Amino acid sequence: MSGSSPILRLAVPAPLRRLFDYLPPAGVETALLRPGVRLRVPFGKSHRIGVLVALTDRSALEPAALKPALELLDTVPLLPPDLIRLLTWAADYYRHPVGEAFATALPVLLRQGRPLPRRRWLRITREGLSLEAGEPARAPRQRELLQRLREGPEGLPLPAPLRDAGRALVARGWAEETEIPPTAAPPTARHGLPDLEPQQVAALAALREEEGHFGISLLFGVTGSGKTEVYLRRMAEVLEAGHQVLVLVPEIGLTPQLLRRLRRRLGVPMAVLHSGLADGERLRAWSDAASGHARLVVGTRSALFTPLPELGLVILDEEHDPSFKQQEGFRYSARDLALVRARERDVPVILGSATPSMESLHHAFGGRWRLVRLDRRAGGACPPAIRLLDVRGLPLREGLSEPLLTLAERHLEEGGQVLFFLNRRGYAPVLLCHACGWHARCHRCDARLTLHRTEGRLRCHHCGHAQPVPKLCPACGGGDLLSLGAGTERLEAALETRFPGVPRVRIDRDSTRRRESLERALEAIRSGEARLLVGTQMVAKGHHFPDVSLVAVVDADQGLFSADFRGPERMAQTILQVAGRAGRAQRPGEVVIQTHHPEHPLMRLLQAGDYAAFARQALEEREEAGLPPFGHLVLLRAEATREEPAKNFLQRVSGLAREMSIGEVEVLGPVPAPMARRRGRHRFQLLLQAGRRSSLQRMLGALLPRVEQLPEARRVRWSVDVDPQEMF
Ligand code: ADP
Numbered sequence: 001m002s003g004s005s006p007i008l009r010l011a012v013p014a015p016l017r018r019l020f021d022y023l024p025p026a027g028v029e030t031a032l033l034r035p036g037v038r039l040r041v042p043f044g045k046s047h048r049i050g051v052l053v054a055l056t057d058r059s060a061l062e063p064a065a066l067k068p069a070l071e072l073l074d075t076v077p078l079l080p081p082d083l084i085r086l087l088t089w090a091a092d093y094y095r096h097p098v099g100e101a102f103a104t105a106l107p108v109l110l111r112q113g114r115p116l117p118r119r120r121w122l123r124i125t126r127e128g129l130s131l132e133a134g135e136p137a138r139a140p141r142q143r144e145l146l147q148r149l150r151e152g153p154e155g156l157p158l159p160a161p162l163r164d165a166g167r168a169l170v171a172r173g174w175a176e177e178t179e180i181p182p183t184a185a186p187p188t189a190r191h192g193l194p195d196l197e198p199q200q201v202a203a204l205a206a207l208r209e210e211e212g213h214f215g216i217s218l219l220f221g222v223t224g225s226g227k228t229e230v231y232l233r234r235m236a237e238v239l240e241a242g243h244q245v246l247v248l249v250p251e252i253g254l255t256p257q258l259l260r261r262l263r264r265r266l267g268v269p270m271a272v273l274h275s276g277l278a279d280g281e282r283l284r285a286w287s288d289a290a291s292g293h294a295r296l297v298v299g300t301r302s303a304l305f306t307p308l309p310e311l312g313l314v315i316l317d318e319e320h321d322p323s324f325k326q327q328e329g330f331r332y333s334a335r336d337l338a339l340v341r342a343r344e345r346d347v348p349v350i351l352g353s354a355t356p357s358m359e360s361l362h363h364a365f366g367g368r369w370r371l372v373r374l375d376r377r378a379g380g381a382c383p384p385a386i387r388l389l390d391v392r393g394l395p396l397r398e399g400l401s402e403p404l405l406t407l408a409e410r411h412l413e414e415g416g417q418v419l420f421f422l423n424r425r426g427y428a429p430v431l432l433c434h435a436c437g438w439h440a441r442c443h444r445c446d447a448r449l450t451l452h453r454t455e456g457r458l459r460c461h462h463c464g465h466a467q468p469v470p471k472l473c474p475a476c477g478g479g480d481l482l483s484l485g486a487g488t489e490r491l492e493a494a495l496e497t498r499f500p501g502v503p504r505v506r507i508d509r510d511s512t513r514r515r516e517s518l519e520r521a522l523e524a525i526r527s528g529e530a531r532l533l534v535g536t537q538m539v540a541k542g543h544h545f546p547d548v549s550l551v552a553v554v555d556a557d558q559g560l561f562s563a564d565f566r567g568p569e570r571m572a573q574t575i576l577q578v579a580g581r582a583g584r585a586q587r588p589g590e591v592v593i594q595t596h597h598p599e600h601p602l603m604r605l606l607q608a609g610d611y612a613a614f615a616r617q618a619l620e621e622r623e624e625a626g627l628p629p630f631g632h633l634v635l636l637r638a639e640a641t642r643e644e645p646a647k648n649f650l651q652r653v654s655g656l657a658r659e660m661s662i663g664e665v666e667v668l669g670p671v672p673a674p675m676a677r678r679r680g681r682h683r684f685q686l687l688l689q690a691g692r693r694s695s696l697q698r699m700l701g702a703l704l705p706r707v708e709q710l711p712e713a714r715r716v717r718w719s720v721d722v723d724p725q726e727m728f
């Protein structure tokens with residue numbers, strides 16, 4: 001049967017770790033069957049949409065068992081070869097069903113078979129450009145539209161301008177409709193830009209060394225050192241050279257403030273991709289990137305999978321942020337895959353952070369990546385002075401000590417803003433019966449319920465369960481229920497008591513459920529209207545609060561005794577990032593960290609504000625323990641409504657893995673997960689650890705096909721997490 005029609009190898013969304021073979025659909029020319037096109041194929045009793053990955057002339061299936069695809073959906077490939085390779089590689093590396101990995105990369109509407117929208121633009125013609133500014137004198141609407149086209153020669157997306165005066169302009173030959181992606185406008189105005197400081201000039205020059213080829217740079221610059229300014233210059237250069245730029249940011253780093261800054265400074269058509277987009281918006285942004293119309297693509301994690309025909313530079317800001325790793329389903333690291341993609345495309349990639357991950361620092365310190373440092377703050381701003389406030393034995397009111405409150409008062413009097421950082425939302429983390437010791441727990445998780453007082457509910461922060469606050473103790477009927485500990489809601493109430501009438505805002509997931517409310521809160525801070533700020537780690541990410549003169553870390557001890565080996569790293573990152581909000585303008589900032597452990601070595605390093613010193617020490621410890629980046633991990637998780645099946649399954653897996661005894665792979669567990677029950681399911685985990693990734697990959701390659709066959713596998717939900725970021 002070979003010779004005439006090839007066999008199509010497709011990525012079809014299904015929970016199987018392999019590709020699927022089909023025959024071409026009837027009556028379709030072979031030339032149209034190029035990798036990257038979508039096809040509708042019969043699948044089980046129904047049909048699905050898959051992406052053509054490769055053409056081949058042999059299949060493991062009997063020729064008679066091969067079914068023809070039903071329909072070809074694209075005339076041109078939707079996914080370019082580099083993305084096909086990236087996704088294939090990633091599915092293999094992360095051991096995720098390849099069809100689902102491809103599906104992750106596509107906007108929902110394309111996954112459902114919608115055609116790629118063809119965009120048309122209205123753009124000014126040579127005749128239009130030669131008109132005087134006041135023309136046409138008697139048609140103000142046309143004149144206005146013409147003016148807009150003159151200012152943005154890259155064109156306006158149709159059809160909106162046609163409803164206006166566009167038709168008339170087209171009729172008169174002053175404008176034309178075009179389907180070709182308009183060429184980018186050159187980056188706008190250079191005047192009014194700050195002169196780069198010497199360290200920024202040096203950084204920019206260092207980054208330019210990786211011009212036009214693959215190379216990884218780590219831009220390690222203290223908060224406020226002008227990293228963004230350096231990215232902007234680099235981006236402008238790459239855009240001007242005619243390339244597209246991809247910028248990846250953490251989930252909540254994608255603020256309107258950042259987008260405004262990019263739009264204003266770079267003035268090129270931009271596509272923005274984040275999880276909050278409606279399906280249609282996402283499709284439009286995606287196709288603008290794919291067509292080359294958008295020159296700048298900014299987005300969170302999954303924007304990495306956008307086709308970019310003219311990619312010239314990848315930037316990943318706040319590269320240490322855990323949100324770059326997807327925690328469920330296709331558990332990929334956008335940071336690591338960004339490097340793979342950049343290598344595939346032979347373009348430079350810049351990772352930036354004030355507090356880089358241990359993985360990145362290890363490569364940069366070791367000379368494998370280019371280390372670019374910015375050690376001082378830009379624009380003459382001073383670094384914040386960090387002070388530990390020993391609260392042992394001090395009376396605490398809602399977690400606040402008197403010395404801290406007195407200091408806050410002074411800053412307010414002097415016209416500063418004060419930021420209180422507490423990484424715990426809600427009113428109180430514990431509701432306890434004083435009579436019998438009962439406390440409110442989630443019935444589905446091994447976790448306490450958090451009291452949300454204004455809302456009048458107890459909430460589980462792990463599964464979302466919510467219930468009314470009981471008036472009486474459910475165990476003994478007593479009426480003396482105490483709320484212990486403080487979250488942001490309670491902190492805010494305490495500040496109201498202490499500083500009545502001082503305008504304040506709270507920023508946490510509860511207060512900012514809607515996008516606009518976060519924007520409004522940030523604006524109240526920027527405008528100076530709010531004087532007191534209370535926030536969780538949401539405030540620690542990339543915002544500029546130039547008038548914040550005091551940052552108070554209310555409870556620094558939470559992170560000291562974490563079960564996760566990344567606990568200290570995360571804590572150092574969060575505290576230094578929050579501290580970095582202080583004194584970004586000319587006003588020197590002060591940072592106070594309340595702690596019961598002022599002697600703790602980590603606290604001392606934080607006080608010195610020396611992240612590099614912290615990192616060197618943390619890296620030494622990791623090396624001794626064989627932990628990342630010196631060793632590598634794979635976490636197998638299993639959960640079930642009862643404990644037995646989850647545990648038994650992982651015991652079988654562990655047995656198989658030990659039998660294989662591949663090289664140096666250590667098999668640890670199974671053990672109950674740190675949170676042993678969640679959403680009503682019992683959870684266990686098995687850890688594989690090895691000095692080399694290749695050993696782990698070899699083990700997984702041999703192990704998983706057998707695990708999939710285990711009868712026990714059918715009784716549990718299980719998953720593989722390669723390079724896990726969270727160990728729970
Ligand atoms: P980062 O990204 O490192 O936090 P930014 O680039 O956002 O730093 O810069 C921090 C602040 O310093 C911003 O307000 C920015 O406008 C200002 N800034 C950056 N570079 C300069 C410079 N060369 N001269 C004056 N101000 C600068």
Ligand code: ZN
Nearest residue numbers: 433436473476
């Ligand atoms: Zn009780």
Ligand code: ZN
Nearest residue numbers: 442445460463
């Ligand atoms: Zn729960």
